[in-house]
Amino acid sequence: MRAVLATAAALALLAAPAIARAQGDANAGKAVYAVKCAGCHGPNGDGKGPAAELLLPKPRDFTSGIYKIRTTANKTPSDQDLFRIISDGMPGTSMPAWSVLPEKDRWNLVAYIKTFAGDKLKDPPKKLELPKEVASSEASIKRGKEMYEAIECHKCHGAEGRADGPSRPELKDEWGHPVAPANLTKRWNFRGGHGRTDIATRIANGVLGTPMPAFLDAVEKPEDVWHLTNFIMSLGPDSPHNATLVTVTAVTEAIPDDPAAELWKKIAPNNIPLMGQVIVDPRNFNPAIDLVSVRAVYNDKEIAFHLTWDDPSESSKGDGKTTFTDAISLQFPPQITGGTERPYFLMGDGSDAVYQLRWEQGKGVAEMAANGPTKIAPIKGGEAAGKAVYANGQYRVVMKRPLVAQGTERPTFRPAVFTPVAFQAWDGGAGEAGTKMSLTSWYYLRLEEPQSSRKFVIPPVVTLLTLAAMVLIVRAARSRATHT
Amino acid sequence: MRKTFVVIAVMGLVAGAVALAAGPRSATAQGGGTVEVDVKYNGAPVVEKVKVNKDTEKCGTEAQIEKVVVGANKGLANAVASVAGAKGNPTAKKAVVDQHGCKFVPHVTAMTPGEIEFKNSDDILHNLHTYSTANPAINKAQPKFKKTMTEKFEKPEIVKITCDVHSWMLGWVAVMPHPFFGVTDGNGVAKIENVPAGKQKIEVWHEVLGKQEKDVDVKAGQTTKVSFEMKGK
Numbered sequence: 001m002r003a004v005l006a007t008a009a010a011l012a013l014l015a016a017p018a019i020a021r022a023q024g025d026a027n028a029g030k031a032v033y034a035v036k037c038a039g040c041h042g043p044n045g046d047g048k049g050p051a052a053e054l055l056l057p058k059p060r061d062f063t064s065g066i067y068k069i070r071t072t073a074n075k076t077p078s079d080q081d082l083f084r085i086i087s088d089g090m091p092g093t094s095m096p097a098w099s100v101l102p103e104k105d106r107w108n109l110v111a112y113i114k115t116f117a118g119d120k121l122k123d124p125p126k127k128l129e130l131p132k133e134v135a136s137s138e139a140s141i142k143r144g145k146e147m148y149e150a151i152e153c154h155k156c157h158g159a160e161g162r163a164d165g166p167s168r169p170e171l172k173d174e175w176g177h178p179v180a181p182a183n184l185t186k187r188w189n190f191r192g193g194h195g196r197t198d199i200a201t202r203i204a205n206g207v208l209g210t211p212m213p214a215f216l217d218a219v220e221k222p223e224d225v226w227h228l229t230n231f232i233m234s235l236g237p238d239s240p241h242n243a244t245l246v247t248v249t250a251v252t253e254a255i256p257d258d259p260a261a262e263l264w265k266k267i268a269p270n271n272i273p274l275m276g277q278v279i280v281d282p283r284n285f286n287p288a289i290d291l292v293s294v295r296a297v298y299n300d301k302e303i304a305f306h307l308t309w310d311d312p313s314e315s316s317k318g319d320g321k322t323t324f325t326d327a328i329s330l331q332f333p334p335q336i337t338g339g340t341e342r343p344y345f346l347m348g349d350g351s352d353a354v355y356q357l358r359w360e361q362g363k364g365v366a367e368m369a370a371n372g373p374t375k376i377a378p379i380k381g382g383e384a385a386g387k388a389v390y391a392n393g394q395y396r397v398v399m400k401r402p403l404v405a406q407g408t409e410r411p412t413f414r415p416a417v418f419t420p421v422a423f424q425a426w427d428g429g430a431g432e433a434g435t436k437m438s439l440t441s442w443y444y445l446r447l448e449e450p451q452s453s454r455k456f457v458i459p460p461v462v463t464l465l466t467l468a469a470m471v472l473i474v475r476a477a478r479s480r481a482t483h484t
Numbered sequence: 485m486r487k488t489f490v491v492i493a494v495m496g497l498v499a500g501a502v503a504l505a506a507g508p509r510s511a512t513a514q515g516g517g518t519v520e521v522d523v524k525y526n527g528a529p530v531v532e533k534v535k536v537n538k539d540t541e542k543c544g545t546e547a548q549i550e551k552v553v554v555g556a557n558k559g560l561a562n563a564v565a566s567v568a569g570a571k572g573n574p575t576a577k578k579a580v581v582d583q584h585g586c587k588f589v590p591h592v593t594a595m596t597p598g599e600i601e602f603k604n605s606d607d608i609l610h611n612l613h614t615y616s617t618a619n620p621a622i623n624k625a626q627p628k629f630k631k632t633m634t635e636k637f638e639k640p641e642i643v644k645i646t647c648d649v650h651s652w653m654l655g656w657v658a659v660m661p662h663p664f665f666g667v668t669d670g671n672g673v674a675k676i677e678n679v680p681a682g683k684q685k686i687e688v689w690h691e692v693l694g695k696q697e698k699d700v701d702v703k704a705g706q707t708t709k710v711s712f713e714m715k716g717k
């Protein structure tokens with residue numbers, strides 16, 4: 001109770017200056033807008049700036065007065081709603097956080113962008129009242145799941161929340177642009193924030209201008225909004241916890257091909273963020289795959305990579321024009337020297353090739369040599385194998401090969417050596433193929449040293465030696481003290 | 485609970501009485517006549533077909549978007565005929581649109597400003613998504629257990645309604661500023677009753693084929709016929 005009071009007081013304190021500053025100066029905002037916003041949103045605020053054609057989701061058309069993220073029950077957002085989006089940006093879109101601008105400039109922008117809508121925002125904002133909050137609990141999450149199924153959230157968001165529902169391909173916003181449902185397992189990408197109240201507000205209020213409807217009057221009981229919130233928050237972690245190094249765990253057992261095998265559940269994932277390839281044409285400004293979870297193991301014979309990533313549709317062939325084959329590849333230098341020099345990360349170049357372990361839907365795993373993104377050829381006598389499963393908007397693929405390789409095209413993996421690795425992925429269903437891919441720059445992976453008894457021996461020995469040294473020093477000091 | 489019931493009943497009675505009293509009186513006062521509007525279209529029907537990938541037990545395996553529906557005698561269905569510029573009181577009749585078989589039934593509804601009831605007789609999730617400028621835009625979920633939903637269209641305009649779950653679903657609600665309107669049936673005929681006598685302009689609107697207007701001379705107590713021939717766009 002005291003905590004609630006304190007929070008309320010803190011909120012009131014926070015809100016007070018916000019209200020005081022809410023009266024921005026539209027004229028002053030105009031100058032800031034011309035420099036910072038017009039590139040995407042257009043000089044007339046219609047969302048048709050020069051950069052707009054490259055962006056998906058498209059920049060907001062301010063002339064419509066339609067704002068996605070509102071805490072209001074009517075169409076008109078509060079000034080605080082607009083201020084927040086300007087300040088925090090919209091995760092998962094091209095809208096950056098403008099918290100770098102002075103607060104005053106941001107309030108002036110709020111005042112200015114409202115002028116584009118004319119009298120479409122003439123109704124004063126009316127605060128949306130959320131039902132009484134329900135804390136998360138096992139029972140609440142269970143009820144949330146029941147409601148998720150009863151109100152058919154899965155039609156768009158998919159059975160496990162990975163945005164793979166059957167209505168997904170049909171979804172368009174009010175401007176006719178394709179729009180994707182949110183992947184509920186990656187809430188750090190939620191456009192309007194991923195706090196509890198943010199999520200509950202989106203469920204209750206919908207997302208204006210998009211297919212996401214308001215559910216406040218469409219749940220069985222008002223508090224179901226919170227049960228749904230608690231369920232959605234149970235679907236995935238709060239942040240992607242990106243890895244900086246891929247650890248390859250030493251195992252003694254045989255490594256299974258099956259991505260669903262028990263072994264993989266025991267291995268911690270290394271989450272690697274991917275970006276769109278925007279260096280060579282055709283570029284990929286709106287990459288579909290933004291994260292790959294890597295689990296890696298090796299034994300005395302083989303090394304294996306277990307990759308998990310979300311893809312809303314399984315695309316094994318595509319029409320070759322707008323849809324293609326889903327694929328993923330891991331990339332290494334052809335020989336691992338342990339030095340700092342590495343081939344060009346974008347699949348090598350004319351002078352330095354890269355080695356790739358590539359999986360392609362319908363084709364399986366292959367070893368490739370590449371001298372750039374358009375010069376990829378299979379390596380003769382490839383020894384890689386693997387298996388893939390696709391379910392509920394997610395791929396899980398195992399790729400494995402012998403630890404030791406012959407020739408100059410394929411690396412041998414050695415424990416305790418920092419080994420460069422990079423990743424590339426294609427969502428063929430989203431039109432990705434060739435240079436239209438998601439990728440990473442070079443990362444490192446490290447095969448952890450085989451499990452030995454050394455770690456049980458060395459630390460105690462070091463401790464004992466240190467103790468002995470300390471005793472000797474103390475004794476020496478004492479004897480010196482008695483001599484003087 | 486009982487009190488609410490009584491209040492509603494009384495309100496209903498009052499509304500009914502007002503409607504009964506107002507309707508004929510305004511017609512007789514002005515000397516009303518009937519206008520029979522006959523809308524024809526010489527072109528081919530426009531029906532888009534969409535393969536259905538979900539809810540097939542309710543929606544069927546192939547959905548049809550009936551954009552231009554032409555009857556046997558070239559009669560154009562789903563056109564709204566109305567008296568342009570007329571004034572009159574709203575009718576007490578509440579418009580009802582059902583979401584049935586993953587279609588809005590009827591495809592075109594006309595009403596005077598006020599409440600409209602949306603039914604969901606499909607037992608699956610629909611969402612009511614309106615495209616409007618004068619009235620507040622609506623995008624509300626209507627899950628299977630929400631059998632009816634009452635909304636308000638208070639300003640005259642033509643509202644497009646869609647469902648994002650089933651993207652082929654399309655409907656129109658014409659909110660008219662007066663009660664002198666009708667929607668053409670399968671034979672392309674609409675009857676407008678109690679139209680004030682004298683020179684009137686009849687307007688026909690169709691979602692694809694646009695608008696046309698014609699002058700008519702309405703005579704009290706008589707039926708005046710007017711025919712339209714809509715042109716392809």
